[in-house]
Each structure stands twice: as C-alpha cells, then as structure tokens.
Amino acid sequence: MFKVLLFVLSMQLIHSEKVYAEKIVLAAAAGSIPTSYLENGEQTGILVDVINQAFTRAGYTVDIKLMPWARCLKSAQEGTVDGIFSLYLTDERQKYLTYTSEVLITQIQALFVSIDSTITYDGDLQQLADNSIGIINATSYGPRLDAALEQGLFKTVDEAQSSKSNLRKLLAGRVDLIPSYRHVVFSTAKTLGAAHRIKQLSPPIEAIPSYLAFTKKRDFSIVIREYNKALAAMKQDGSYDMIFEKYLQ
Incomplete structure (x- = not known):
C-alpha cells in the first residue's frame, strides 16, 4: 500500500511540475529592430x-513581454518573469540568472557615428576618449566596451531607454557615437x-555570444535542457538560418 501511495504522489509531482512549466514567461527588449x-x-x-x-x-507555450531593457533585467532578477533574452554572459548577471548553454545569437558589436563625423578609430578605444557616447541603460556591450565605460574612458556618457x-540622440548631435548590434x-x-x-566605424568592437537565461528564483533545469535540444536541432535542420534570412534579406 505504501509503495502504491508513493508512486501516486511521485506521479502527481511530475505532473504538477510539467503543468507549471508549460507556459514560460520571458522578457525581451522592446523596439529592438529586427530582433x-x-x-x-x-x-x-x-x-x-x-x-x-x-x-x-x-x-512549451511562451508568453513574451516586450519592455525597456532595464525593466527586463529587474523582472528576471526579482522572478516576476521566468527568463530573459538575449543577453551576454557576465559575472554579475550569473548571480541571479541561470544561462542556457546553446547560443541564441552572436552579436557583432560596433560603434556608429553620424555620416558627416570626422571621428577616426582603428580598434583602440583609447582613441575615442574625447568623445561623448550614448548607451542604453543597464546594457552590456561586451567585455572591452564595458571595461572602458567602467573606467570612465569617455568624455561623457548619456543613457537612453x-x-x-x-539613435535619435546621435542623429540630433547630442552624442558623438553609439555602440550597437x-x-x-x-x-x-x-x-x-x-x-x-x-555610418559604422571599423573595425567592430567584438563578436559576442548572446543567450536566453532564466531567473534563479525557481528551478528551470528541465526547461533549459529541452530548450537547448530544440535550438540545437533548429540550427542543424536549417530553420534557424531561415528565420534570419527572412528578416535580413
């Protein structure tokens, strides 16, 4: 009798876990064209x-919430959403997020200026120290640029949402340059x-892998495993590339 009861309880736990995880709520940056x-x-x-x-x-069914990036991160940290995409892997974010292992997208970060700008750059960020830069609040731009921002390299730093x-700040001449995918x-x-x-300054800053990550407020290990398998299969069968071609043709 005890074994039967134990089996029933274990099946209920498995079922409840699956029901809980069937709908995944994810946050992503709003207005990030074409992503x-x-x-x-x-x-x-x-x-x-x-x-x-x-x-x-x-x-699984997904409910995607598009919102300002800083709010996305705050929601994931507090656990009011299940996960967030797409974001770079940083030590700080790993304190409250569990990253998937399959790369969602590799982003080429570069610097952009107005078409008539005379700013020159050969890859050394120190050359840009006398310029103002516009960034998006709570955004990581990869190890190189993040370090330069933390060290106060630029003359001024202007944050947007x-x-x-x-981009409008750049077009209006309020900042000299902006980083972006x-x-x-x-x-x-x-x-x-x-x-x-x-126009883009050459060379790009760096190519950085970007991921989907889940809040550490709950255990998403099963969901992560199944997602990694599904995304890997999409890359293998060509459907992943087809989506990119649809938007970037």
Whole structure:
C-alpha cells in the first residue's frame, strides 16, 4: 500500500511540475529592430520567432513581454518573469540568472557615428576618449566596451531607454557615437528614415555570444535542457538560418 501511495504522489509531482512549466514567461527588449519589436500591434523579430519555434518544439507555450531593457533585467532578477533574452554572459548577471548553454545569437558589436563625423578609430578605444557616447541603460556591450565605460574612458556618457531613443540622440548631435548590434542600429535607422545619416566605424568592437537565461528564483533545469535540444536541432535542420534570412534579406 505504501509503495502504491508513493508512486501516486511521485506521479502527481511530475505532473504538477510539467503543468507549471508549460507556459514560460520571458522578457525581451522592446523596439529592438529586427530582433524583438511590435509591428501593427503584433510581436515580431528574429529572436521572437526563434524563441517561439524553439519552445514549441520543446513542448512549451511562451508568453513574451516586450519592455525597456532595464525593466527586463529587474523582472528576471526579482522572478516576476521566468527568463530573459538575449543577453551576454557576465559575472554579475550569473548571480541571479541561470544561462542556457546553446547560443541564441552572436552579436557583432560596433560603434556608429553620424555620416558627416570626422571621428577616426582603428580598434583602440583609447582613441575615442574625447568623445561623448550614448548607451542604453543597464546594457552590456561586451567585455572591452564595458571595461572602458567602467573606467570612465569617455568624455561623457548619456543613457537612453531604447535603441530608438539612443539613435535619435546621435542623429540630433547630442552624442558623438553609439555602440550597437549592427543589424539593430541600421534597421532602427531605416524605420526613422535615417539609414543614410549614420555610418559604422571599423573595425567592430567584438563578436559576442548572446543567450536566453532564466531567473534563479525557481528551478528551470528541465526547461533549459529541452530548450537547448530544440535550438540545437533548429540550427542543424536549417530553420534557424531561415528565420534570419527572412528578416535580413
């Protein structure tokens, strides 16, 4: 009788865990074109599509909340959302987030200036010390630029809440340069009718892997395992690349 009761209880626990995890609530930066944004009131973007397809394959429903990036991080830290995408791996974030192992996207971080800017750069960030830079609040730009910002390299640092507002500061001459994922800044500039008004400084800062991560407030080890398998399969069968081609053709 005891064995039967133990079996029933264990099955209930397994079932309740699955029911709890069937709907995953994730946060992502709003207005990040072409990765996560609203178009005609509908969520769209490269990473929105990748995340939805990966979790569908893994057997879960996803509810994506698009919001300012600083709020995304705060929500994940407090556990009011289950996870967040896409973000770089940092020591600070690993204190409150459990990262998936499968890379969601590799982002090429570069610096951008207005088309008539005379700023020159050969890869040495020290050359840019006399310039003002616009960044997005609570955003990591990878080890090199994060370290330069922490050390106070730039003349002034101006924070914005989104890619669009940061780009507008550059276009208005309020900052000399901005860092960004290349596709995001040019897609955002296109929506503002200003793609011809900016240019990229060469070389890029660095290529950085970016991930989906889950709050440490709850155990998502099973979800993470199934998600990693699903995303790896998408890369293997070509569906991952097809999503990128859809938006970047």
